[in-house]
Amino acid sequence: RTMADALSDAGDLSGGEGSQDDVMTPAELIARLEEAWLNEKFSPELLESKSELVECVMEQLTHMEENLQRVRKGDLKASVHHMEIGRIRYVLSSYLRSRLQKIEKFFPHVLEKEKSRADGDPSFLSPEEFAFAKEYLANTEVYLKAVALRHMPPNLQSIDMLKAIPEPCLDSFVFLRVKERQEKILVEPETDEQREYVVDLEEGSQHLMRYRTIAPLVANGAVQLI
């Protein structure tokens, strides 16, 4: 494959199915990144960490930048490639930013979840994010203590961060597109007069639903948040 092929594939951000093969084309890699990015952007809670994907995309970017060094300056191709790199870097940065934002917003809960995670369960934090979250908590606790809490009466010198910092609101509504047909999804009633009911989600159909209802489907990739 020529570099141009790889790059133009990689630049095609319009989506496509992620394949289960071990070898991923740059286009598939970027499609996966885009899925992860949109899911993370629209879900109220922090999703599973995708460190490997991030690593692959970073490698791909480095690779593309290296190739660019070899292209003659002023070559029209060069600016097209520059553009592609810029777009991928934007999606990747935006993805990582959404994650970091949620880690900062929910840090005590994120850390609690990580602590109670069973061995073998997928981690919600990459090692670097975990380090960041721990530092954020420690830094914030030290600060509150130093400025105010230690000057308060003995029984008021600490606060429970888990209670003080709100949890993600899983009842918020999200838009989604169905990638794999689902049968009998249980929908909770919205009012006292309503009763719970079940729906089938057809492949390709789009819905507005409570995040809580479809959270497991986001996690296993059966639906895509949009």
Add this chain to the structure above:
Amino acid sequence: MDTRSYMPVPPGVGTEENVFSLDDILLSQERLPCRTESVFPGLGFVDKSSDSRHIPEGTKMEIPLWLAKGLYERKRRVISVELPRVYREGWRTVFGADANVVDLHTMGPYYYGLGSQMLHFDSPENSEIAQCVLQTFIGRFRRTMDSSQNAYNEDTSVLVEKLDCLERALFRAGQSGLNAFQLWEKGLASHLTASSLVTNYRKRKLADLQA
């Protein structure tokens, strides 16, 4: 877009309060009519209308929501909480007739928030209050949404004048969506601009200089 960097702690949902939410702290500052069900020794100075050393049992006074919530207990009753007027039957009838004409800012401005909080106090009218607050919201929502989506590049102060705090927040969310859409339509979505924080600091510095 993830361009706005200051994201305050949002108010709690439903009957919940968020500890660090500035909005919730100000909401819980709203005053409720109460009656003391026991003597509060040595706290007479709190009730400005009397100069007794204690607050006697049976005193009618207004106390903030946070204090009412803290003192309220079903078993050992030291205060009883009365409904503020807007949640009583008379006003509920008015809201039921046409919720759109009511000035919820003057009556509130935390009409929904305080209404939800009132449910903590086990009033026999709780289910009517909840129903009324919900129906009022539903009844007014359409108008709030439409007006926020149809006012582009104009002074919106009249439109938000009579809105409750929750409605104002929704109105602003609608406006920011509308503005973002208009920018995108004009092809300006990728226009790089100075951070609004930076601009506002500069404005203030200028104002300080002129003062």
Add this chain to the structure above:
Amino acid sequence: MFCEKAVELVRELHRMSDGQLPAFNEDGIRQVLEEMKALYEQNQSDVNEAKTEGKSELIPSIKFRHCCLLRNQRCITAYLYDRLLRIRALRWEYGSVLPTTIRFHMCAEEVEWFNQYKKSLASYMRSLGGEEGLDITQDMKPPKSLYIEVRCLKDHGEFEIDDGTVILLKKNSQHFLPRWKCEQLIRQGVLEHVIS
């Protein structure tokens, strides 16, 4: 009434809803802490009296003061935490060096928090991918074009572009520059993105 000072702190921040950082209100905090001390001491003595002399009629007042203590604690910590959120925003909007006018508004512990935050963020970003890592405080908006037209709003001095070329950013001068090199300077209000 108790806790008025504490709520005043909260109002002070609430009024500046755009996220600006007002000067740290050391005096306000001190006054709240003093009120807390008084409330606590009064409660200690009432608790003792209630225990030793069996004066259970003191309980409502003890409870009353305890509510006020908790309220003061909540207001102060909410004030401080909200300030942290504003200080955090500064890192994303200004970069890692803050203008002195803003630093003047921070207390020593806040400066310390900010420095720690900068460090954590930097080591996180360094850890991403290759040797240099990835600066995720850049690329805040999707790129449309590689180069953009910018006008210089103030003298900024020399500025190096990708290929090593150095240009002089002089007030009112106009340049055609790689977009990603300009993002931060535009956010800081040094450059203005000109749309033709």
